Each structure stands twice: as structure tokens, then as C-alpha cells.
Amino acid sequence: MKKTIQIPLGSQHISLLEPIRFKFECENEKIIGVDADVGFVHRGVELACTRSFEFKQVGYVVARVCGLCAITHSLSYTLAVEKLLGYVANDRIKYLRMLMVELDRIHSHMLCLAHTAENAGFEALFMQIMGDRELIMDVQEAISGNRVQFDYISIGGVNRDLTPELVALTHKNLGLLSEKIDALIGLFDNNWSLSLKYKGVGVLSLEEAYTYNALGPLARAAGLATDVRAETSDFPYEALGYTMILESTGDIHARNFVRLREIVNSIAMCRNIIENLPIGEIQEKAKGKPNGEAVVRVEAPRGELFYLVRGSGQNMLDRVRIKTPTFSAIPAMMEVFKGAEYADAPAILASFDPCMSCTAK
Amino acid sequence: MKKIETTLSTLLRDIGAFYIPKLWHFLSVNGIDLGEGKIELQWIFSAYGVKDEIVIYYVLSDYNTPVPSLVSLIPSAIMGEREIVDMFGLTVDGAESGLYLDEDSRTHPLRGES
Amino acid sequence: MIWVWIALAPILGGLVYGGERVLRARMQRRQGPPLLQPFYDMFKLLDKRTLIIHAPHALLALAHFAVLWFSIAAIFLGWNLLYIIFLHLFAQILLILAGYSVRSPYSHIGSNRELLMVVAYEPILILVAVGFYLVSGSFEIAEIVKGENYLLQIPLLFAALLIIVPIKVKKSPFDVGEAHQEIVGGIEVEYSGVFYEFLYMSRFLEYIFIYSFVYLFGGESHWLGAVLVFGVFLLVNLVDNATARVRPAHMLKIIYTVAVSLAVVNLLGILL
């Protein structure tokens, strides 16, 4: 006698932005088994990077691996190629690149918070966060010329400079945003229905985080101190006021809080960047052809993004290996679903901020 | 970045001797096709809280030799192993194909000149 | 005259729903749809090619709508409250059976949740009816609307009714039966075109149904009733915009602890 219900979630589902198929085995509404298919968005970018595109074009192609963290993709690829070319960017370029990455982190985290709220059935909060998020989208659009795909970073520098008007706009909008974020922190902490929905739900313990190699906000919410920004020396993060945000409970609430506090931290860093922007060229010539093997890690909004690039002195690269944060987080995600209620599943899923187009490439 | 060469038969022992979940973060399994049926497999680790510490264990292998699975040691390795099964057509015990590619679509895109 | 009102009930409910959508948009600082949007939707649904799973499934939606309208008619005609509640239960059961009659996971979960919702709010409705009976001495609506001072005599029952209003109008925090982000609308997921139209309009009737319970608390004073309805309408929408959806189990727990005890305390207060 079979008493389990099978519930599909995806590949098309209103709570999903991206196609991922879950098949939940449920007893009543309690999930006892999960089966997932994550390969819907596989387009073959890794192969195309070595067969169809020259190394200078690849930066734009890998940005299309993921729309949310496009900037980190092109950044890590560019860094890797620059390492192979033996080129070190000047401080202004570094700062501008960091500014874009941090702005991207803010908008990505806000989207995740909004999406989690929407999936928890809190439409007003979704609208509130989406409305506030437009502040940061305006800044991004003004700086890079596009709202989502920035195409801001190219080998040897960045494509656009920061004019004084843009600095003023950024300052203004960041100031407005930081007030809104403070209000949000209060709301997330005190709302009774949100605490029913978030606290103690979808818990990833510290032990599990270690075992399943969790990363990014997922790990930091469980208390695992890992952040590529603190583990690499490509960018001067410490000098700009970076602090690692840690929570301990590992539930949805903790993940939301890690994101909220990281936004606060990122806003502070962005302000530091535009205040202390060094003077220099924004585009320098990086000559030669990539030769050898280089490894780059960058902290994307979802965690560690890993690039391994190998070239043999030609226009075409030999291998571009992309390891994205969600790809590593999937085993941990599966673990969290077991024992949760189906009613919470969309919210839990959104709180992981999964990026399927990253995962499947 | 430190690269350590090992062999498929001693891989599990080598990694087991050095991998502690609280100290090391397992990044990924990676394959690089070297042409002529040769393939370089890499297991990449980074250290928590230490700057720029990456260790890569690598093996030069061919398409037919079965690859040992790390799942007993590192549960999350399953994703990377399934990926190389799909993309290179290697055999890893315990890892099924079908992560990215369907049975009737083109097989093993990253393998050589296929 | 009363028959005209009965015939116009869906339109009245549609206006309430349209107003609610505008109000919700304003509470979220959006412009929102026009007031007549529900009617545009209605007419559009009539213009769609209809796909159905099987005949009984489509038919049950029709029956649900018909019985629901009948129960609304019973309210307008001033019948026995208990009859009306049970008629309404009958309509809900038709809907639930409709949800179960297709082998679709979301429809099934939707039906399960709808059943839980029925189990949650049905006792409160009956207790409210009993409260009216104790105060006015009759279950007949025609008698009840002649009474007065209900709000003073059974205030806690009013509070209990207030708790279940979000369930009936499918608003946060108790919109578990619809739960768009979880089960894509639940029971209504398999309906399209004309038959979805019936479910869409039955939502309008649900508004009339539950708000007429609120209206009864006004007693003979129609003004008080109207004010109460408007107040509850506003409050429910405020709560909708300030809460997330809770789990079905939480909903049952809240109703069975808070609402039932409120109702019982009130009834005991009258009796002792």
C-alpha cells in the first residue's frame, strides 16, 4: 500500500524563475524524498568557449551563462585570461570592477529576498522590495547602459568610466536604499507570519554545511565562515571595509539575514569605492595570447565562482572550466528539503537563490 | 596554487589522507581533453580562511579507465562526477549519466574532436 | 426587488473584488488594474476556446456555482442560518469533489487544503449562528436582522468571524487553498475558459456570502452593517498586505485554538 504523494515542482512553475524539475515524494504534505533534474538550461557554453569564440569574445559569452551574476562571470574569466597574459590591472580598474560586482550583489540579493517573500505568499513585501530594488537598477543602468547584462568588463580594463554625475546618482540612490534596507531588517525580524514561515524552516546545520561543501550565503547562514572575498587577494576588499557576515541557525530566516546584512556591507563598500576612487586609465592594452593554466575564484552573490582557463598561445582557448556556486550547493539543497513541508518548499527553494542557468551552463 | 600528480589507483587514499571537511572545501572535479584519447582529470580543493590556497590533484588518464568515486569521502562530489560522465563519457561508479544530456542528444561534447 | 438583488449578486461581488484589487495595488504603491477588471476577465474567459479534462469535472464546477448562488439567494430571502451554512457546505463539497476528480497533483492538494479549510471555518460559522440564536431566539435571518446590539452581546464571536474571513475570501495569511506559488491555484488549476469562469464568479459570490455574515452583526441598523462590512473589508486587505501565507497545519491550529475559544467564551458568557 502506497501512501506517498508525488508532487512535481517544475520545470515550469509559477514559483520558479528558471526550469528545474523537482519530484517530491510526500507523506501528506511532508517531503520524504526528493528527485531533481537540473539540466534544463544546458546550452554547452563550455564547449562553445573553446570552439566557436575567440578568447576576446568569450568574456561576453560567459556573461550569458547567468543573467543575475553576469558581471562575476565576465570578471572571473577576464581575471583568468589577464593572469595568463601576465597583465595586472591598475587600481582604478580594480575599484570600478569591484563597484559593479558589489552593486550586482545588492540587486541579486534583493531579488532573492523579494522572490523568497513572494514564494512565502507575502505579495506586499515582494512589491516593496522590488520597488526598492529599482533604485539600484537605475544606478546599474546609468553606469553600464543596461539593466541586467552589463558587459562592463573587458580584457584589459572596463568599458565605461564613472562620470561625476554617475557618482552623484550612485551616492543618492545608495543613501535612499540603505534607509529602506534598515526598514526591511526590522520587518523581517518582527513580522509574526514571516517568523512562522521562515524561522526553523529549511535548516542546514553547520555539520551538514561542512559535509556537503555548502558555500556562499547558504554556508554563512549556517555559521560556516567561508567567503572568497576573504580568501583571495585579487581585490583589496579588507581596505574597503569588508566584513564577513555570519549567522548560526541555518534556516531561511538566517539566510535572509545574511543577505540583508551583506547588502548593508556592500552599500558601505560601494560608498567607500566611489569616495576613494583612484585616478588612472580605465582601459589598458593587454597584449599577447593566453598560454598556460590559470585558476580564479570570485565571490558571486551565491557563493564561490571558480574558473579554470587553459590556453596554448592561440586565439582559441583549450579549456574553460566554469564551476558555479549553485552547482556545488545542490547536494546540500536536496538534504534540506527532506523533512520539510511541501508548503514551504517554494520558499526554501527561493531562499537558496538557486541559479540553474549557472548550474547547467 | 599547488598541483600534485597522482594515479587513479592511489587517488582515494591520497585525498582521504589530506581531506578534512572542516579545513578543506572541495570545489570540483574537472576534466581537460588533451587530444588523442588522453584526458587530464583534476580534483580541486581550497582551504577555508586561508588566502589563495588551492590544491589540485591531477591524473593523466584515458577514456576507458574507470574513475574512482569520491562520494564516500565527499558526498557533494556526485555532481562533478555526473558532469564528467556526461561531458566526457567516462565511467565513474555510482554516477549516472543524464545530468545535462538526454540519451538521444549528442553524446560527450567535450571529448576530443567528437 | 429581492430577486433583482439575487440576480445581481455576482456583479456586486465582482465590484467588491475589483475594488479589492485596486485597494491592494494602492497598498503596494502600484497603480493597479481598473475597477471593472474582474468583468473584463469574465468576458474574456467567455471568449476562450475551452479545454476540459472530463465532463464530470467540468460539471461539478457548474454545480458548485449554482448551489453557491442558491445559498446566496437563501441569505437574501432571509432563511434559516443553519440551512444556509449547510447549503454552502454542500457547494464547497461539490468543489472539493471536482478537485479530486482529476488526477492532477495540484488539484488534489488544493482539494485537501480546501477540505481542511472547510473543517476550520465551518464550526465557527455554526457557532456564530448559535450565537445569533441565543441572542435573538431564532435561526431565521429574517428574524435576526430585526434584532440589535449584536456587537455588544457577541463581540468575541465577531472577532472569531473576523479570523475566518481571510479563509473565505482567500487572503493572506490563510489563502492556503489557493496558494498560487505552491499549488498554482489548487482546485482551479485544471479549469479553463467557460468553466473557469464559473469558479471565477463563485469567488465573487463567496465575498457576498461571508460579508453578509458580517453585515448581520449590524442587526436592524443598515448603516452599522455597511460600516462593519467596509471596516472588515479594509482590515482584511490590510492584513493580507502585512502577512505571509501560513501553513495549513498552522491555520488549523490558530482557528481551533484562538477562534473556537473566543467563540466558546462568548457563548458561555451569554449562557452563564
Added chain:
Amino acid sequence: MLRSLLEAFLNLFRPIRTHRYPAEEIVLPSGYRGLIEYGIDACIFCDKCEKVCPPGAILFYQNEDGTKTYRYNPWLCIYCGECVRACPKPEEALWQSETKQLSALKEDGANEGWFVWEAACKQSREAYATVKKSAKIQNKSEE
């Protein structure tokens, strides 16, 4: 909770955030990456833009008289601006305007038409190459 209730209530009296977009145009920021525009007079037909374009949204049709015709598909373009950066005469031959892109209907042949063009351009080049080659051979043989 009460705070949220109050916020929701106060929102009723606050101005709405919505732009009435189609009725009121939204001002795009300066530097918006819009359509790629082409000035035929300045173009030197170096084909650099065609080569660097990641999706291949710029094609040159090789006319038989040796000139080239510029073809651009805005529904294939990813608006990265790489072509403009590669262009030896930016702002004159090829520049990125700040105008918004337009959506196409079925009749415009955004995709199907482009397949035809791709094939035609490829064919025209091959044909031109063979013509040139044969001309060269002819020249050689004449010599």
C-alpha cells in the same frame, strides 16, 4: 506585524511608484546601449565588426562589383558594443545609439529571414571568392 499593517495603511496615502509607461515615456539614461547604427559613407568594409560580434548579428553581403552591403539583425544582437569598440572609425561608421529596440512581428522574419540571409551572405562570399580566383587564374594565364 502591526508595523506592517500601519505601513500598508499609510501606503494608501502615499504617491504610487508606477510609471505610466506607454503613455508617458521613461527617459533612458545617457549611455543606454541601444540599437547599433551604421553609416555607410564612412565604412571601409574591414569586416572587423562582423568578426568580433559574438552572436554574428552583423553580416556583410558581398556584392559582385566588390562593394559590400551591411546587414544587421537587432533581434540577434546582444548589445554588448564590442563591434563599436572594434570599429576603426567609431561614431562615423558604426555607433551605438541610445534608441530603444523595437519588437518584431512574425512578418518581419526576425529569425527565418536571417537564416536566409546567413546562407545568402555565405554563398555570395564563396561565389565572389571563386570569381576572384578564376579572375586571378585568368590574369595569371593571361600573363
Added chain:
Amino acid sequence: MDMVLVLVLLPIIAALLLGLFPYQRLQYIISGATLALLSIVAFSLYTSLSDFTFHLPHNLNILIIVADVVLLLFFLYQGRKFNNIKVMVLAVAQLLLYGYIESIAPVAGRAEIVVDELSKFMFLIINGVGGVIVLYAVKYMEGESASPFKKRLFVGALLVFLSVMNLIVCANSILLFFFLFEMTTLASYLLIAFRGDEISRENALKALWMNQIGGVVILVGALIAIIGFDTVMFDTLLESSGGVLMLSVALLSMAALVKGASLPFEGWLLGAMVAPTPVSAMLHSATMVKIAPYLILKLSPVLAATMVGGIISLIGALVFVAASYLALSRSVFKEILGYSTVALLGLMMALAAIGTQESIAIAMVLMLFHALSKALLFLSAGVLEKQYHCKNIEEMKGMVNRAPKTVGFILFGFVSLTLPPFGLFMGKLFAITSVASLLNEHPAYLIVLLALIIGSALLVLLYFKVASALLSSASDVVQSETMPISAGFNIPLVVLSFFIVAGAVGYIMMQQNIFVILLAFPMLFVFALPSIIHSMERYDRTLPYQCGEKGSFDSALVYYEPSIKIQRAMYWGFGILFVAVALVGAMS
């Protein structure tokens, strides 16, 4: 008088005839004729207005005493045979008590047989429903793996049981009542053990010892009645007042609680579900368990507005909720039906114990319609079990495509149990009204009212959970094979459905209430069904939405399993309440 004799003797004659002539066709004719005759007699008895009484001949009384002792000795033997201490102890206790009572029992005062309104009403239920079940049993037993003689014996036993039931509802003497009570115990013991396997025997013994507790309390009650009022007659006892009257009545109603399988004694009734379906239908839902509300109804003139009555109605109401709740965690169809029987019996007893004019009438209506509907459901369940070999509701998913007729009957059964304009719905509705009208005088009935409301909500949940399993189907374009179901199965179901409809119509006519008649309006919808279904042909058929995925997904039912802790607390609570009945009786 003659008519009662017919009711008692006809089944026995029919049983003998069945035993003599082993022809299939003849069996149908005999059982059909018996059914027809019995129902006609019962109905004409019901319409005849006068009550009447008569004495049993003295010889018969002695015969009964002898039979009683033999019966108890048989129980003792069974206990010895299967090494069951509970059965043995209770049998010995009864033997001793019975011996003592017979030695001090007053020589007959009033008539032993009294046929009053209640008895006539019970005749109607017993013969109408019981006859149909016998008719069904003939067909059912064809498929059973037993010797032909044993099969005929089975049907014969059911017929004999009918006559016992006919007698018990007009017994005025407590001792006669006790004898017949034990006879029904014996019948259920034998019939549960019919299949002869391990589980059957275990459950049969369980039923035996639990029912014997009922026997013991009846005897104690009788003893107290003799000591206090020097009578063994119900009517004398009910007319007297003061003294130990309440204790005696309380003990008798405890017997009703046992027979009605209220918690914590529901075990025997659910165990009985291993027996062939006609047994379950006859004994454990439609007729035998009706002794429980019958007994309470008989005692209700005394119970009304007393502490004992209050506590019994409390128990009944709580059982109504608890059994409905427990049923939600079950997945065997007959078990679910069993639990809902327990629940509804609780409701009837609660109403009977309240004892106002109105509530008694409602309890009687509930009894009638419950018997009809439950018989219909059980018989349909039997059809599914025999023809499709599915007992579990999980296996019944999509049954509507495979067995449309039977599922139709089951759905009709559910509808008649829950929805207007059928009797059970009206019963619940009026129950709420009548309890609400009592609230002003007795606020304590608020608990009963609450239990009523919550319990009926839970029951609705239960029935439609099961209905959902039957109804779920992917598409009507995909045809599935249906199995022809023989008339032998269908005719009894049709007859029962006819009874239900006729009862509902009659009841509505009797009410003379415009609202009640109008309530039937939604049902008119059913008549428009064929034409509407026909018009459905023009719509496109499509598959359910599954997020774009192919293949079908299992959708099981939802179970609400109470934790072990809660269950244990529940049983303890009901155990205490059960004892409390006697204690309260002793105090007042």
C-alpha cells in the same frame, strides 16, 4: 400479535427451508419472498397505531433459562478451548450472577413482550434492511470458499438472527433481554469466526469478551432492579423512582455503550470487519449495533435531564468526534465505514440520552437512515471486494472508470449520509437546532454542541476523502474496461437506494416545512445531468497540468494520524468516562 409472531417465526422457517433445499434459484426466491413479506408486515405494524403486550408461556420461560445457561457454558467452553482468560472469567461471572438472579427473581408480573412505538420503528429498520442484506448474502456467498452446506448455514444464521433481533426490540423483561443480548453476542462471535483463520478467531474472541462485559453489567443492573424495586421488567423499572433506580439504569446504559462500540470498546466492531461483508453489514452497522441507541431510547424517560443522561450524551458526543478523527487515519474501506458507524452511534446515543421529545425523534430518524445508508455502503464495499479484490482505498483510485455503477451507489451512500435533502443531513441539522435550544437551560450542553459541529465537519472530510479516491481519473477519453456486475449484487443496492429516496421524500413530506422542501432544489440538478453531459461532447479534451512534465504522478490521500500519546490519552479518558457512568449512577 400475530404479526409479531410472523416477524419472529418467518425468518426461522425460511432458514429451515433454505437448509432443506440446496437450489440456488430457490434460495433467491425464498430470501426475496421473506424480504417482501417481512417488510410488508413491519410496515403494516408500523402504521397500526395501538400498542399491545402479551405474556410468554411459562414453559418457554424455563426453556429460555436452560438455553441461557447452555449459552454461557458454551462461552466458557470457547474460552477454555482458545485459552482466553477474559472470556472464561466473564462467562463464569455471568453464570454465577445469572444463577443468583434466577433464584431471587420475582415471578412474572407484567407481560414479557411489549410492542410499543419504538419497537415498531425498530421492526421497520430490522426487517427492511436485514431482509435486503439476506438477499445480498445469497449472492455473496457464491463466491466464498466454503462447503455448500456451510454457505447455506451462513444465510440461515443471518435469518435466525433477524428473528432474534425482532424479539429483542419487544422484550420487556430484562432477563429475556439479557438472553437475546447474549444471543446476538453469540451470533456475532460465530459469524466473525466464519472464515476460520487466525485473525478471524482472534477478533471473534475479542468481540466475545467485550460484549460479555455488556452482559455482566446488564445482570448487575437487573440484580439491583430486583433488590431495589423487586422487578425485572423494563416498564415497571422505568415507572418507579428514587433509590437505586439511577444506578440500575446507568448500568443498563453501560451495556448499550458496549454494544454500540463506543470508545474504548470500538475494537470489537472494527475487528468484525474480517467477517464476510453481509455479516459486517447486518451485525455491525445496520441492525445489531442499533440495540445500543434502542436501549438508550428505551431508558430515555428516566435518563432525560439527569447527570447520568448528561454524561452519556457527553460520551456519545465525544465518541462522535473521536471516532471520526480516528477514521481519518485509516485506509481500509470497511474499517473507515466501521469507524463512521461508531461515530454515528455515538451521536444517536447522545441525542437519545438528552431525552427531549425533539431529540428522541431525531435519534430515531438518524437510526433509520443510518441503517439504510450504511447497509448500502457496506454492500457496495462487498461488491468491490468480491469483483475487484480491493479493500484498501488506495487501490480504489479511479474506480469510477472501472466500476461506474458500484461507485455510483457508494457516492449515493455518502451523499445520503451528508447532504440535503437526505435524512442524516436533516438529522444533524435538527440535532444542532435542538441542542442549541437547550443551551439556555443547560449551558453544559455547549460541549455536546461543539462536539456535534466539529464531528460533522470531520465526518464530511472523511467521506469525501474516500469519495475522492474513487473519483480521481485522468481523462474520460481513455476508456478502461468495466466488469459486468451481476443482478444479484445490484438488486439489493437498488432496493436500498429506493428505500433511502422514499424515506427522504416521506420525511420531507412529514416535515411540512417549506425550507426543507426547497433545500431539495439543488438536487434537481441531477435530472439535468444527462443533457448537460451530452453537451460536453463539443469541448476539447486535454491532460492535467503537471508543470509540463509527462507521465502521471501518484496522488495519494491525506491521512491525519494522531500520535500514540493522544490515542492513549483518548482511550484512558473514555475508560474513565465509562466507569464514571456507574459512579454517577450510584451517587444520584
Added chain:
Amino acid sequence: MKFFTPFRKKSPWVLHYNAGSCNGCDIEILAALGPKFDLERFGVINTGNPKQSDIFLVTGPVTYRSRERLVELYSQIPEPKVVVAVGSCTATGGVFRGMYNVEDGIDRYIPVDVYVPGCASSPQLIIDALVKGLEVLEAKSKEIEKPYKLFGAIETIANKLSRLNMATKVGQNEKD
């Protein structure tokens, strides 16, 4: 009926499917539903359910695995319906054109009515496309529209038009 046709324009309900996009366009659709652009003022509801949708917003250059779902969802939308291909890669394949697991635009499989450019397409472009799509929607008839590939027969069983298995199994019935 003539009377109802204008109302199609006033209540377009939307189904969104990601057929392999980089999710840049998807978050822009979400942003378009947000308070700044507020699609609901056109009557748009994101139903997430093909059976109640009028407008099918697709993003992404149909990957091999998602094509079947795409056709399945398309065939579950009742007519009249409009397909809007959001983003360059949805319209033509974009930067993914020619990659091995990608099918170069959704109009290889289903008829597209409006192509929206942009990588990623912005909310304004999506609103423009919707406005354009609504005109198409108003002009459409209620005839059955079929996908191009992966398409099984529409059967009639017992006088009932059956759309079961409109999208056939992978590999069967595929023309090219």
C-alpha cells in the same frame, strides 16, 4: 462573438516559461510585474497555468531538454493565444546560436507572434511587446494553432476532440 472580442485586450493573462535562458530576461519579467512598471494595470496576471493563459512569454533559446515541455505547455494554452519571445536568444538564438544543445530560437518549434530584442530585454521592451501582442490577440480567431515540430495528431475519440499527447515523444514525428 463580436461583443467579447475587445475584452481580450483588457485582460491578458500571462504564462512564463524559461526554455534555457540566462534568467536575465526572467528577472526583467519579474521586475515588470513589480511596482515600477506594474503590468497589472493592463490586467495582466501571472497565472503560471497554461490553461488560463492568453499570452505565452518564453525566454531562452529552447534547449534540447526543454523543447518537449515548451510544446506541451503551448498546446495546453487554449486559443486565442499569443506567443511572445522575450530576448534576443529567444527570438533567434542570440549568443547561443549554433551551440550543440540549443535550437536557435523558439520559432523552430512553436509559432511566435512577437519577437522582443534585447539582451537582456528590459521591462519597457516587454511592455511594448505586450501592447503589440494584444493587438495580435484581438485579431486572432479561435481556431486551433499547432506547434511545428514534436507534434502528434489531434484525435477525435467518441466525438470528443482530444488534445492528449499533442507533444509526442522525443524523436518521433520530428521533421528536420
